[in-house]
Amino acid sequence: DTGVSQDPRHKITKRGQNVTFRCDPISEHNRLYWYRQTLGQGPEFLTYFQNEAQLEKSRLLSDRFSAERPKGSFSTLEIQRTEQGDSAMYLCASSSQSWLVNTGELFFGEGSRLTVL
Amino acid sequence: QKEVEQDPGPLSVPEGAIVSLNCTYSNSAFQYFMWYRQYSRKGPELLMYTYSSGNKEDGRFTAQVDKSSKYISLFIRDSQPSDSATYLCARGPDNYGQNFVFGPGTRLSVLP
Numbered sequence: 751d752t753g754v755s756q757d758p759r760h761k762i763t764k765r766g767q768n769v770t771f772r773c774d775p776i777s778e779h780n781r782l783y784w785y786r787q788t789l790g791q792g793p794e795f796l797t798y799f800q801n802e803a804q805l806e807k808s809r810l811l812s813d814r815f816s817a818e819r820p821k822g823s824f825s826t827l828e829i830q831r832t833e834q835g836d837s838a839m840y841l842c843a844s845s846s847q848s849w850l851v852n853t854g855e856l857f858f859g860e861g862s863r864l865t866v867l
Numbered sequence: 868q869k870e871v872e873q874d875p876g877p878l879s880v881p882e883g884a885i886v887s888l889n890c891t892y893s894n895s896a897f898q899y900f901m902w903y904r905q906y907s908r909k910g911p912e913l914l915m916y917t918y919s920s921g922n923k924e925d926g927r928f929t930a931q932v933d934k935s936s937k938y939i940s941l942f943i944r945d946s947q948p949s950d951s952a953t954y955l956c957a958r959g960p961d962n963y964g965q966n967f968v969f970g971p972g973t974r975l976s977v978l979p
Contacts (some may be wrong), residue, residue: 754910781915781967790875792955792969793911806966841910856901858910 752776754859756842763832764813770828771862775844783856784817785841786810793841799825817828832866839863868893871958873970881978886943888973893937899959900932902941904952905972911955914941932938946977 755774763769770779775782780801786794796815797807801822811817815830829836842854846855869932873890880886892900898919903911915930917923917939923930931940939956955974 759901765933785969788948792871792957793972797964798966800965810965832946843910855916856911858912860910863908863910 752825753755754844754857756840756859756862759860759866760860760863762797763867765834766831768828768830769832769864770826771840771842773825773827773842773859775824775842776846776857777823779844779857780822781845781847782819783843783845784825784827785843786862787841788837796827806850829864832864834866837864839864869970870894870897870968871970873956873973875971875973877976879973879976879978880946882918882946882948883947885975886941886946886950886957886975888941888943888954888975890939890942890970891937892939892958895934895937897958898960899961900939901931901957901959901967902928902930902939903955903957903969906952911969912914914954916959948977951976955959 757772782799783798787793795808796811797817799819814830817827841861843856843858870893901916902914904914916932917930917932920932921932927944929942953974955969955972957967957969
């Protein structure tokens with residue numbers, strides 16, 4: 751399967767613990783996005799990478815959140831000192847930048863569902 | 868005002884009906900618009916994208932953008948139970964940033 755893969759698919763943790771999610775994008779894609787989605791809402795942008803450079807971060811990304819894409823391939827999203835409000839689906843997506851413009855073909859993974867007790 | 872808004876539904880229709888899903892957007896500078904379909908507990912998948920105004924057709928699906936009223940529509944002809952999902956409209960990257968902004972989604976149920 752050459753789609754976007756995310757791990758783990760589901761994480762249950764206690765408030766105050768740290769969690770880390772991993773995303774493996776489609777191999778030839780140079781752009782990688784992280785989104786958060788809560789029940790009944792659309793995905794909310796968190797951050798985006800072009801290759802290894804983190805180019806945009808949302809105001810939603812508090813100091814407890816950090817994302818990396820060290821070699822321009824896979825990415826990790828870490829949440830420190832989790833709070834109940836962090837419970838959500840964390841979606842990773844990738845796309846290929848064309849020299850013209852991004853045509854909107856974001857390919858999403860299945861998501862990592864976080865439950866904070 | 869949110870950048871992209873849509874009626875969350877739920878919307879229930881009988882099989883074979885024509886479905887009309889709608890979004891509005893806030894900034895007339897936006898040019899790229901997409902429709903994504905999301906099944907329960909799955910990631911969104913791209914259905915169609917359009918640029919600027921006009922219609923785009925793909926099989927049973929037609930996407931329409933009316934820039935004068937800042938209105939985006941998705942029409943589904945001969946709807947099937949397998950079309951039951953949440954439909955998300957989104958606007959694409961622009962001069963303000965490279966992120967994609969999604970609406971809250973409309974939940975559609977097609978009843979057999």
